[in-house]
Amino acid sequence: MFTISNLTFSYNKRNGDLFHDFSLELNAGNVYGLLGKNGAGKSTLIYLMTGLLTPASGEVLMDGENVRRRLPKTMSDLFLVPEEFELPRLTLKKYVGINAPFYPRFSMEDMQRYLDIFEMGGDLNVKLNSLSMGQKKKVFMAFAFATNTRALIMDEPTNGLDIPSKSQFRKLVTTCMSDDKMMLISTHQVRDISDILDHVTIIDQSRVLLNTGMADVTSKLAFRPLRDGDQPIFTQQSPYGTLGVVPALPEEETKVDLEMLFNATLQNSEAINQMFTTLK
């Protein structure tokens, strides 16, 4: 669905390129987790993907169209939930009245249902600027999912959400996801979203450090306490002894520990990537 090719971008020439010759492919039917350290360029990549920033060279295509052209065809099938945003001094009803027409597949019924999932009731006359940050985020996400765009991109969606809302957010993603859609979730809160991902993409500026399906991770790597004879790729101390990322034994399938996978990839992306290439 998205083809990102040879992207080069910098905010400030003096600081050098944030992205240099960066390429990545994102396909329909997947929920992607976009992970990276602070300053790795996650948000910038998202703005480049949604046509908000212009690359110095290279391009981002959505279904073959350059997103930077911001064609109605592209913009009506793409929704971005930024990490922080302001909502206008309007009632929800007014807001929907103004914004929903841009999205041909918007469904009021869906939005009511998603507001219910978030326990935000059905009061469409609520003033958007009277809501708390977390409530704003939930209302905006209910709208975002209800637009039924094929591409939904969310920057730190669980930041500012209380504990029950994080679970409600997962319910929303798993309810709304379908084979023709692509969702991209950029986050540091890996525990919030680990179970809902199809695919994990770890970036560090110009480099894609890891880009692989979760099912592949499960079958090739194990996350668990070390045993005699293990040859760990990464180790970490825990109250339960030394934990490690190790090549999975035949038939061994553990739950993916996204935090450990991330740390292991930052420390030794070559060894991790080798696990996914040598066995192919």
Add this chain to the structure above:
Amino acid sequence: MNFKDNKAIYLQIADSIGDQILSGALTPDGKVPSVRELAAEIEVNANTVARTYDHLQQNGVIYTKRGLGYFVSPDAQEKIVASRRNQLMQGEMDYFLGQLKAVGITPAELQELYNNYLNK
């Protein structure tokens, strides 16, 4: 749903469906929730749940009717018991017996403990 750390999630979901079949919450030839329904309910990626269903189908615990979805196999209970027995004997039993040996519990003591347990 709360997941343990030591087992792939798709297998933990399979265990939970197995539990429901053993307890009678899911009955032979009864319908199993669709992949999307279950994914939304337990907040897990739909492809993970699809993997669970593949796994259960391969083990003969559930079967598909074209266009209608997944159903519990008539002999699902026996299949689950057999496979769990197998798992127990291969993995946990070995560890358990090792622990008994380490603390010096004799076969006679073990027999008495087990008899008492069964009579509880």
